[in-house]
Amino acid sequence: MNMAESYYDKFSRVYDLLSPDWYYRKPRKFAIQALALGEGQTVLNLPCGTGQNFRYFQQYLNGSGKIVGVDLSSGMLQKARGKIASNGWDNISLFKDDATKVDESWVQHHLGEGVKFDAILCDLGLSGFPEWRNVIDNLLPLLRPGGRFVIMDWYIEQPGLRAEFIKWIGGGEVDRQLYQYLAERVDSFQLEDSFKGGDVFVAFGKKPK
Numbered sequence: 420m421n422m423a424e425s426y427y428d429k430f431s432r433v434y435d436l437l438s439p440d441w442y443y444r445k446p447r448k449f450a451i452q453a454l455a456l457g458e459g460q461t462v463l464n465l466p467c468g469t470g471q472n473f474r475y476f477q478q479y480l481n482g483s484g485k486i487v488g489v490d491l492s493s494g495m496l497q498k499a500r501g502k503i504a505s506n507g508w509d510n511i512s513l514f515k516d517d518a519t520k521v522d523e524s525w526v527q528h529h530l531g532e533g534v535k536f537d538a539i540l541c542d543l544g545l546s547g548f549p550e551w552r553n554v555i556d557n558l559l560p561l562l563r564p565g566g567r568f569v570i571m572d573w574y575i576e577q578p579g580l581r582a583e584f585i586k587w588i589g590g591g592e593v594d595r596q597l598y599q600y601l602a603e604r605v606d607s608f609q610l611e612d613s614f615k616g617g618d619v620f621v622a623f624g625k626k627p628k
């Protein structure tokens with residue numbers, strides 16, 4: 420088990436208390452709307468954490484289609500499984516894996532030949548993944564042409580004490596140029612950076628056809 424995994428396994432016990440649904444509700448709802456999900460569609464959520472997004476995905480999918488959640492921490496996934504069981508959702512598959520492993524051959528192995536997603540959501544993950552550029556590069560080919568790639572995360576250009584606190588709590592670097600990197604790789608790029616006093620953004624675009 421690597422350090423991140425054991426850290427997040429411990430964090431999973433209190434994650435929904437320290438990072439409750441209401442805290443990110445506005446950007447989360449905005450991000451999930453930007454996925455433009457319709458019934459029967461497929462969405463990849465990486466990292467899925469304790470599954471806080473699932474109930475919002477279901478507002479668009481109504482139990483149809485497929486939600487694929489990937490996370491490094493079995494503790495986080497256990498919490499997500501609890502939400503799945505208590506809601507009786509049967510359109511969600513969870514996988515324990517490192518974000519850097521999720522690429523075309525991963526999808527072929529776990530989900531089948533030629534499977535493509537309609538949408539991908541990376542929320543509060545890329546700021547914590549050491550190889551975040553590789554993760555974005557590996558994920559974009561997993562979308563069907565025109566599929567949506569959405570990032571919800573922190574961006575503080577000049578980090579100060581607050582950024583140190585956020586890093587201490589969640590393990591993320593808040594000054595990574597995540598959306599700038601995405602902007603160069605998608606069509607119809609859009610950015611909304613007004614959440615949490617301008618420190619949390621939602622950025623999205625479409626995979627080029």
Ligand SMILES: C[S@@+](CC[C@H](N)C(=O)[O-])C[C@H]1O[C@@H](n2cnc3c(N)ncnc32)[C@H](O)[C@@H]1O
Nearest residue numbers: 427466467468471490491492495517518542543
């Ligand atoms: C701040 S939480 C965000 C979870 C969820 N997206 C949310 O918004 O509630 C960060 C998550 O990233 C996961 N994680 C950290 N490093 C990872 C990696 N290398 N690969 C996959 N997941 C990872 C952690 O286990 C944790 O669940």
